[in-house]
Amino acid sequence: MKTGKQKVLDVLKNILLIIYAVFALFPLIWMILISFKSDTEVFTTTFVFNPTLANYQEVLLRSDYGRYILDSVIVSGGAVLVSIIVGVPAAYALARYNFPRKEDLAFQILSYKFAPEILVVLPLFMIYQKIGLYDSYVGLIWVYQLISLPLLIWVVRGYFEDISVEIEYAAQVDGYSWYQIFFKMLVPLIKPGLVSSALLAFIFAWNSFTFPLILSSNKVYPVTVAIMKYLGTDSAHYGQLAVASTVSALPAVIFALCIQKHLVRGLSFGAVKG
């Protein structure tokens, strides 16, 4: 039986958590509210207003919004895919093999995340202009590796290091080739790390603003940059802006909800003593 003191503590804890939840979610709620308001009501009402779908119609049906979303999906998805293909073997090598200056290399990969994007984007802009990657999918996917690859390599490397090397030996002795071992034994064990880091990398790439702003213009138009279109020079359509932001946040949310069960760590523990 819980004592009275504990009960009070529980209630207090919950109240604090609720306050925090409201605090954290309030901008989102606010944005959704605005998305249902007409331009005139944006500044004059708070919670009581005449909801309208006009903003949604305007953004989703009468603009190129679908194309922007698609561009974002292609660029972010492509970036994560490339990161997985390149990053998982790199993480394996960094975890398993010893070679000169290994730690330096690993740290260098991580250091790509340290530099502010604005620092590298201007030289990149000139290089991209020269070699014809400016305003192309490949160019953005490539530059997004600065965001997604270090994250993925470092998380997955940790997972590989947690797997005892004897498990690989055992599988070799059991008659499996290296590729079979990799896909049958190792991939299931790194899956939680791979999925969570890929998801995070996807969200970071999706939210990236500086790179697409400067390295793309007309052909590739990710949604983060496209949202600015609704901020006209003379008037700001806050309602439409809110719709664009709300919809652009959806894929990441849906994605996260779908794979949240994989975000549980702990599979590789317990098989190896100590």
Add this chain to the structure above:
Amino acid sequence: MARIQLQNVKKAFGKVQALDGISLDVKDKEFFVLFGPAGAGKTTILNCIAGIAMPDEGVVKFDNDVMNLIDPAHRNVAMVFENYALYPQMSVYDNMASALRSKLYKTDEAEIKERIMWAAKTMKMENLLERLPSQLSNGQKQRVAMGRALVRTPNVFLMDEPLAHLDAKLRNAMRTELKEMQANLGSTCIYVTHDFMEAMALGDRIAIINEGKIVQIGTGDEIYYMPCNEFTAQLMGDPQINIVKAEISGTDKEYSITIKVNGEDVVMALPSDSGVYSKFSEINPDVVDLGIRPQNVKYSFEPKDGYFKATVYSYESIGNKSVIVAECGDYQLRMIAPNGLNVAIDSEVYIRFELDHAIFFDAEEKTYIVRYDEASFIALAAAKEEE
């Protein structure tokens, strides 16, 4: 089932020479034990045989075929790892089936099931088959690791301390089981242990490994009765053999030894033995190391003729018997005594060596010189060899 040979295998990890010229010839269907202290290189030897580690130098042969360049998958060895190395994402059943489901050793599911059931029954773990490794205790994991090896029909079983984490009762049962199983399967088995009892009980032959080198190879009896140096003598036997510095005096008619006990000289006549006497007259040593096993040290709590005096340092039970440790100045003597004695620490104890069981070592080199009754032990070893 194969004969396993290692010829002058060397392996270094960085600056550490893990294996320094290992040569072994494990016969087909032999139960071969690698025995030595921690860090001696036993596991590295297994890894070289399995193909997990590549020797820097030397040759690994299975049935006269050089295996150095064959990868582990194609060597058809079954290995039990010291840290179990179970696949965490698979159930116990799938773990055990893993080898039989690989492309190389493909077996049909019915047969797999039969073999796993048999192995699970021998290992007393039928109730564990559906569990994941994370739901097992260390002893259970170890049994699963054993089971995973036993379901196969490999060239050789490589077992790296497979019983180390089992409780005493199960370990004894498994030891018996294992020996019988190996005989029935008719398979070669190389077994790593640092438990002297296991080595003696299981091994057809034992190789003593120390610091990457083979110290001695022989049957358990051979190594126990004729250890090639003091290191082996101390390793084989529990409680440890007593080694005492002794001065030799006398002629080839009659030899006696003098040892120091708490600063006083104690002189003991050496019983006559043709082997010992002729060896001594041949090399004429001044000082030897006298090796005498605890069961050959007799004690009395009353002064007796031919006994010398020492003080009791400790008295502890080791199960069905006890060990008295006596303080003799700069060394201690261990001797076997029955349980339940009323022995006071620091009380006086009177000791006599049964010298007709003594083993003599070179005082400088620490190598074997001669022992009493040597001829009969050589004959015994030869008779075993013929079997």
